[in-house]
Amino acid sequence: MSSVINVENLKIGYSSSSILAIVDNLQINKGEIVSIIGESGIGKTTLLRNFAKLLSPIDGKLLIFDSQLKPERGKLGYIPQKLGLITHETVYFNVLEGAICHESLLRSITGFHEEKVINKVEDSIKLMNLSDKIDEPIKYLSGGQQRRVAIARTMAQGAKLILADEFLSELDDKTANNVWNIMSEYVRSNDITLVIVEHNVERAKLADRCFELVRNQDSDFSVLLEVDK
Amino acid sequence: MNLDREKFLKRKKYPIFLAFIILTTFYVFSDLVDGDWNSLENSLDNLSVFFYESLWPPNWKVLEARSYPVCDRGWDILCSPAYIGIVETLKIAFVSTGLGFIISLPLASFASRNLYRDSIAIPFRFLLSSMRTLPSLIWAIFFVILIGLGPVSGVMAMTFYTIGYLGKLQYETIEGISKDPLDAARAMGLSNSEIIMRVVIPESANNLISQLLFMFEYNVRHGSVIGIVGAGGIGYYISTYLKFLQYDKVMALLIVLFFVVVLIDILSIKARSYFIEDVNLKYPSFFKSILRFK
Known part of the structure; x- marks a missing residue:
């Protein structure tokens, strides 16, 4: 190994x-x-x-x-303790930040994203069950949903190593366990x-x-x- | 018990500090006056004489069309010195704020120590502070000599000052943004330019827009000053009337300027309330706006 x-x-x-x-x-x-x-x-x-x-x-x-x-x-995907999301931007915007790793600097800066990048964002959002929140600003989401956005961002960037720093610390036990299950299921099924x-x-x-x-x-x-x- | 005493002493520090500030201010002031308090004695009388004999009532002829060139617009007021001057001042302020913002944002990004190392950030800070050191009035004199009389000199002067001033506000805002989104983006492998576009600008957008509106307001006020040295705008008319001792006309122009600035202030508070988060700014009443008029 x-x-x-x-x-x-x-x-x-x-x-x-x-x-x-x-x-x-x-x-x-x-x-x-x-x-x-x-x-x-x-x-x-x-x-x-x-x-x-x-x-x-x-x-x-x-x-x-x-x-x-x-x-x-x-x-490499890093999820800081406070998640590092842009809180007044939407779920889509934040997940897109991860997906731009797959395109050229020019495209990512000018915002003319490739089809595959857009697809990656949409797939990640769908997998994290956030489709109905896609245009919602992060600050209006619950703690658990925000963690799912952070996971979706690392998913969209295609990270092979995820480093998460106490990112479940502010959640109640039930939500934290739920997010943990989502995260472990995702990393195990993708060999991350x-x-x-x-x-x-x-x-x-x-x-x-x-x-x-x-x-x-x-x-x-x-x-x-x-x-x- | 000891803890309470410490707390009490800590609280006591504020009145002591306040008293220190007041006493020092008066001491330095009396040092400046150098014992010649008599010069201040008649100031109120002088002011009332000057006000009633020269300034009041304002001469509203400034709102009438100029005799030359002949007015070919629908309303007389559109050819008046007050209208022409204030519109030119607003145009100068608008263009210089816009240009200043476009140029200052990249410079401020380079000057931010959380984005670039000190060897890059510090020279850019020097550049911004050197542009800020000269007030817009001095820049205006410089550009009037360089380019000649007129609004272009005004635009150049205010753009230079805006870059310096706005740049400082911007890099302080950028340095104040949370470390976490920057860390996440860096770990991802995004370049600095991507981080600026995808993290820094969105994260600080509210403050940047708020500062932009503040700067426009500031430039409208200063636009009237730079006109005095021939850089266009309402200041040009103010300085002309001052030269001919037509203080009543100056007064009328100042009143016009005052109302325009108050109006911009109201609009800017309204606009800023859309961008500033977590602050419940209500649309201000006219009276409240006058009270916070700077």
Whole structure:
């Protein structure tokens, strides 16, 4: 099985003088669902932002799709804690943001989108059961519907690796479980790798593997340990 | 107990700060006056003499057609200095705001530190602040020398100032947008130009439009000033009447300008209320608009 994320002796943080976390060894394979838990401020988001190539590691090896470079356009989908949607724009507009990864810069900027891009947007919206909300601004949608839009956006971009940062945290249990089911069903049926930072331990253990960032007793930084399920 | 005391002291800081501001202001003011308070003593009398002898009543001849060239329009008012001047001022303000907006938006994007690294953003900030340093009046003098008298100089002057001023408002707005949509777009692999078109502009559109309307309003007010140095608009007529000591006509033009600015203010509040989110701006009554007239 080919590894999508490959980590060796990774040191993360915001400066070399203050290392937040160290990950000795981690391989996440294609199609795997991995969850990360840990207390607030321990470095979960920083780790995910490193995986998303939004931050550079302080030291160590971090390969995404077997490369140290940024993954090719559209291959990596990142869902931040607050989802990163344009809240006063419509569902269509937000999902289209993902789909433009499949067309040229000129087309995406000028708005003359290709037929296949439009189809991708419509298919993703349909799959997420949002067809009746297509022209609705995000701010008028419920928390669960907003998460479905975020998933539809990564679907439209055709992401092979999805990094989701506590994106179920503000939902009630029933809705959160529902969104989790939708997400896991989608990634499993499409052989997509999902790394999700999760607050709820019960839900986190539903993943194939669960890791916890724990504070190292002797030092300030935290380390990533696999949790027995 | 200690916590309450700390809270109390914290609250106490505001009156102290206010008192400090008031005292410092008066101290610096008295330093400027340099003991010569007598000069202020007769100011009210002087004002009333000037007002009743020169300014009041306004001379409404400014609303009548000029004697030359002969008026060939339906109504006399359409050939009056007040109408011609105010329409030209509005045109100058409109064109310079539009041009300024088109040019300032890309410059402001380059100047935003959440989009471009400091080595790119800081030179663009310098450029914008250098354009803002000179007030539109100085730009107008510069362009009147360069291009000559007339509205084109006015447009150029106000465009330059608009770029500097609007650019600053824009890059501050862009820097204030949420990090999350930018992160999501960057992780996706979108280029900066796509991020600007797909995330930055939609995310800050309400503020950008609101600033654009504010800038138009601002340019109408300043359009009257730059005319004084020969850059067209109602200011040209104001300066001419001032030269011939026809203060009653100046007063009439200022009243016309006042009502036009109030009208634009009302329209702009109405227009902005469509774009500003989560603010329940109601259509203002005429009186309320006058009260918030700047």
